[in-house]
Amino acid sequence: MEALKDTILELITETSTNLSPDVRAAIRKAKQQEDAGTRAALALSTITDNIAMAEENVSPICQDTGMPTFKIKVPVGVNQLEMTKAIKAAVVEATKTGKLRPNSVDSLTGENSGDNLGEGVPVIHYEQWDKDEIDIRLILKGGGCENKNIQYSLPCELEGLGRAGRDLDGIRKCILHSVYQAQGQGCSAGFIGVGIGGDRTTGYELAKKQLFRKVNDTNPNPELAKLEDYIMENANKLSIGTMGFGGNTTLLGCKIGSMHRIPASFYVSVAYNCWAFRRQGVTVDPATGKIKEWLYKDEQPAPQVTVNEPEQLKKNFDTREVVLTPPITEEQVRDLKVGDVVILNGLIHTGRDALHKYLMDHNSPVDLNGGVIYHCGPVMLKDKDGNWEVKAAGPTTSIREEPYQADIIKKFGIRAVIGKGGMGAKTLQGLKEYGAVYLNAIGGAAQYYANCITGVEGVDFMEFGVPEAMWHLRVKNFAAIVTMDAHGNSLHKDVEKSSLDKLAQFKAPVFS
Ligand SMILES: O=C(O)C[C@H](O)C(=O)O
Numbered sequence: 002m003e004a005l006k007d008t009i010l011e012l013i014t015e016t017s018t019n020l021s022p023d024v025r026a027a028i029r030k031a032k033q034q035e036d037a038g039t040r041a042a043l044a045l046s047t048i049t050d051n052i053a054m055a056e057e058n059v060s061p062i063c064q065d066t067g068m069p070t071f072k073i074k075v076p077v078g079v080n081q082l083e084m085t086k087a088i089k090a091a092v093v094e095a096t097k098t099g100k101l102r103p104n105s106v107d108s109l110t111g112e113n114s115g116d117n118l119g120e121g122v123p124v125i126h127y128e129q130w131d132k133d134e135i136d137i138r139l140i141l142k143g144g145g146c147e148n149k150n151i152q153y154s155l156p157c158e159l160e161g162l163g164r165a166g167r168d169l170d171g172i173r174k175c176i177l178h179s180v181y182q183a184q185g186q187g188c189s190a191g192f193i194g195v196g197i198g199g200d201r202t203t204g205y206e207l208a209k210k211q212l213f214r215k216v217n218d219t220n221p222n223p224e225l226a227k228l229e230d231y232i233m234e235n236a237n238k239l240s241i242g243t244m245g246f247g248g249n250t251t252l253l254g255c256k257i258g259s260m261h262r263i264p265a266s267f268y269v270s271v272a273y274n275c276w277a278f279r280r281q282g283v284t285v286d287p288a289t290g291k292i293k294e295w296l297y298k299d300e301q302p303a304p305q306v307t308v309n310e311p312e313q314l315k316k317n318f319d320t321r322e323v324v325l326t327p328p329i330t331e332e333q334v335r336d337l338k339v340g341d342v343v344i345l346n347g348l349i350h351t352g353r354d355a356l357h358k359y360l361m362d363h364n365s366p367v368d369l370n371g372g373v374i375y376h377c378g379p380v381m382l383k384d385k386d387g388n389w390e391v392k393a394a395g396p397t398t399s400i401r402e403e404p405y406q407a408d409i410i411k412k413f414g415i416r417a418v419i420g421k422g423g424m425g426a427k428t429l430q431g432l433k434e435y436g437a438v439y440l441n442a443i444g445g446a447a448q449y450y451a452n453c454i455t456g457v458e459g460v461d462f463m464e465f466g467v468p469e470a471m472w473h474l475r476v477k478n479f480a481a482i483v484t485m486d487a488h489g490n491s492l493h494k495d496v497e498k499s500s501l502d503k504l505a506q507f508k509a510p511v512f513s
């Protein structure tokens with residue numbers, strides 16, 4: 002099987018950079034159904050452009066290439082030890098070439114291994130089957146959507162929906178609630194895999210396994226097929242929309258599986274996947290290790306997408322546009338309101354979990370007064386001259402910084418925070434008190450934003466690892482939407498409230 006390492010490397014590259022046709026079609030449909038001129042339409046246009054750019058650049062669709070998870074079926078006699086060696090070698094190579102972000106972090110020390118290997122990483126599940134070929138499936142599921150997975154233990158009380166019992170209607174309520182609780186934080190519009198039954202572990206495994214089904218397949222269990230149809234007809238009535246901006250499409254797919262459980266437990270487990278639904282598979286010849294067939298590629302190529310120039314994008318949307326260059330003044334910030342599109346030109350600094358924790362008790366290596374913090378963990382490579390190159394640079398989920406953000410804004414005089422998914426009441430109060438804004442970039446649009454970065458002017462805290470370091474980036478035409486302003490307004494708060502009101506319309510039983 003000497004070709005196996007190259008096969009796995011090709012599979013990883015394809016999964017990370019080229020969204021499969023069934024997922025693209027779902028996103029295309031959402032884009033066609035979105036009301037023109039809305040923020041959700043802007044987000045879907047940017048996402049569509051980003052998908053095309055990733056394919057063209059053979060570079061990660063999203064900077065977070067997730068926890069590489071392989072599900073493998075092997076004929077009797079195949080050497081799994083050899084396979085694991087080849088998989089790990091391919092993962093290291095894919096990381097070196099910028100197709101994967103180094104994502105393997107020691108949970109106790111915080112140290113990033115740098116090559117995507119570590120205890121339990123990558124995840125590799127083997128099972129034997131009676132066919133004489135190897136079936137290898139890979140999913141790259143990022144942390145932001147993984148954090149929106151949820152597991153319900155029935156019976157339970159659900160906000161907006163009331164009691165969820167140990168029956169199909171209780172399951173219905175859990176699934177609707179799982180879409181509501183994700184809001185836009187897991188980069189909606191999303192896909193969900195649902196596992197009914199099992200224990201805490203196997204329930205979640207069943208949920209994630211559903212994500213390997215094709216977007217347009219039909220559930221072989223008629224009762225579950227009916228429930229999937231119901232969810233797809235109704236979840237979008239929550240109007241959470243793309244990125245949680247409000248809008249017509251919140252859910253792009255729902256796949257449900259069921260297994261036996263023990264009498265005391267009744268779990269409903271939901272694996273929430275973002276629009277960057279990256280899963281691919283191949284069948285492989287056990288003798289050579291070569292690819293026989295791709296499993297999620299259609300014959301006809303996806304329709305060509307013309308990548309909108311920022312100018313073109315701006316023309317489609319009648320929102321106020323404000324061009325800003327850091328350092329930004331308090332007056333400029335207080336002039337902004339929710340819905341404005343801010344175009345940034347100049348120096349911004351990345352910072353996420355490790356940096357925010359550090360800055361609470363330490364000084365910043367750079368002057369952040371009037372500055373912009375970008376919640377982002379980029380994919381970075383050094384070019385032949387040893388200069389850093391940004392390969393992918395979309396936003397991470399901002400809510401994780403909620404415990405720190407207001408204090409950091411006050412301490413350093415920061416004027417704008419860029420991220421996705423919004424922040425909470427403490428930050429909203431801080432924006433008002435200290436004069437700052439929250440700018441929602443389009444989650445997952447890693448190529449789109451990498452394209453706006455004209456230079457890397459340095460980096461601090463490399464000891465935090467590439468994703469968590471403080472990168473000093475020069476940007477041009479970096480567009481993001483004001484979704485929390487310095488006057489106490491928050492689009493996220495409004496959408497959460499309106500979607501909760503809408504959720505309540507599904508309280509009455511549907512499935513007896
Ligand atoms: O880790 C990241 O860069 C993004 C993450 O997947 C997130 O959605 O927050």
Ligand code: SF4
Nearest residue numbers: 063143145188275445
């Ligand atoms: S940033 Fe968004 S698109 Fe990327 S992995 Fe996280 S949830 Fe998915």
